[in-house]
Amino acid sequence: MDTPRLSMRSIQKRFGGVKALTDGNLTLRSGEVHALCGGNGAGKSTILSILMGFYKPDSGVIEIDGEAKSFNSAHEALEAGIAIVQQELSGVPQLTVAENIYLGSEPRRRGFIDFDTLNRNAEELLNRLGFDIDPRATLGDLAVATQQLVEIAKALSHSNANILIFDEPTSALGEKDTQRLFEVIRELAANGKAIAYVTHRLQEVFTIANAYTVFKDGETVIEGKVEGLTREMLIESMIGGSLGTEFVKDNVPAPATLFEVKNLTRAPYFRDVSFQLHGNEILGIYGLVGSGRSELLDTLYGLEIADSGDVQIEGRPLTPGDVDGAIRSGIAYVTEDRARSGLVLKASVGANLALSNLRFINSFGMVQERKERECVDLAIRQMHIRTPGPEEIVSNLSGGNQQKVVLGRCMAVGPKVLLLDEPTRGVDVGAKKDIYRLISEFTVGGGAALMISSDLEEIIGMCDRILVLRSGEIVEEFKHEATTQKDLMMAAI
Secondary structure, eight states: OOOOSEEEEEEEEEETTEEEEEEEEEEEOTTOEEEEEOOTTSSHHHHHHHHTTSSOOSEEEEEETTEEOOOSSHHHHHHTTEEEEOSSOOOOTTSBHHHHHTTTOOOEETTEEOHHHHHHHHHHHHHHHTOOOOTTSBGGGSOHHHHHHHHHHHHHTOTTOOEEEEESTTTTOOHHHHHHHHHHHHHHHHTTOEEEEEOSOHHHHHHHOSEEEEEETTEEEEEEESTTOOHHHHHHHHHTSOOOOSOOOOOOOOSSEEEEEEEEEETTTEEEEEEEEETTOEEEEEOOTTSSHHHHHHHHHTSSOOSEEEEEETTEEOOTTOHHHHHHHTEEEEOSOIIIIIOOTTSBHHHHHHGGGHHHHEETTEEOHHHHHHHHHHHHHHHTOOOSOTTSBGGGSOHHHHHHHHHHHHHTTOOSEEEEESTTTTOOHHHHHHHHHHHHHHHHTTOEEEEEOSOHHHHHHHOSEEEEEETTEEEEEEEGGGOOHHHHHHHHO
């Protein structure tokens, strides 16, 4: 057997009294795409963070090409040929695309950054990858999905990288960009790179990976070749038993209209959008990146102002650009990027849950601690948030539990309409089911949900109707029971 490009054996890591890894093992080979699977908190992120030099292991062995290694920093890991595409965006919004790609390794001339060379190198790299992005554009002006492509380009800009880690790289991408990324990954593997691929979208394991490793409770529980593996086998190894029905959907739409959009236009993102959302209904919006889907939800919530058109809830018009008015009218919004716009990452779980509920827990300008504690404890129970306690810093939670905190904060205000933009992005199968249950319970209780999702299985499995948005226009409507993935893709392209 040839020497593995990477071998990590018996890795252990403890944070205080919490064991994050008790027996982590990972083997990567040149030319192989290796899927890392497991629930949030299973140990995947910890073992990759150790590989990247972010953490030092308490014990265990790391070998690259048969040589023992120990990294004291991310720079040392990068020098050893290890690069990562992180799930959470890490770019600098104020800098250009080119500046972000080569941040820290900018070409210089006479001691100063050579911007002509910088932009030219970035343009060549983006063209080679097939990413249609202007290297001179300011990163913060781009959509989240486009920023994710920039993250990918940044990782691939390191020519000496022989071990590439992709951590949920498609979580913000549409179908077209996802397929292009898969082509890039296959090319990299064919050129001898060893690739670790982390995903909660289980179908991607079978689409892109040759081998797999499953982590659970800080241990490697199973590894092998993808050939012969089934979805059921993979899920059962991840959760330690049968998942049962993946989607939780008990709502029955009511005939009465709860929320209505009439001829809404905001150039250049969308135009003449009209639809009705009924009580107890989950209405889906599907579209490729650039179709205007997230911009539509931003406008419905009041973060942006439409050029024309009307939005009504229970027959009452909403004031354009009035977020406070939207909240008072009963609208809550779960944005697609929880790290940047959904959570205060350095604050506690309790503080995040209480944020939207301050008007109900304060008296004469002072927060009533008893009311706040009751509100937070109730949300933790209802949302099934796994946390040592409300004082835990929210950034320490798994992705699935962070998303439950976002939902819990939104639910605390008693909304009538829930706007959901990629509500299960970067969330494992177990946490996904919890989130589906929460959405279902909300609509069964009389609320209505408008959900954007790039996951075809999810949007078909959860939504009663699906609107397809293409180039800013609603081009087709499908019923839940008579829709296929092919139907949606054909309408969206």
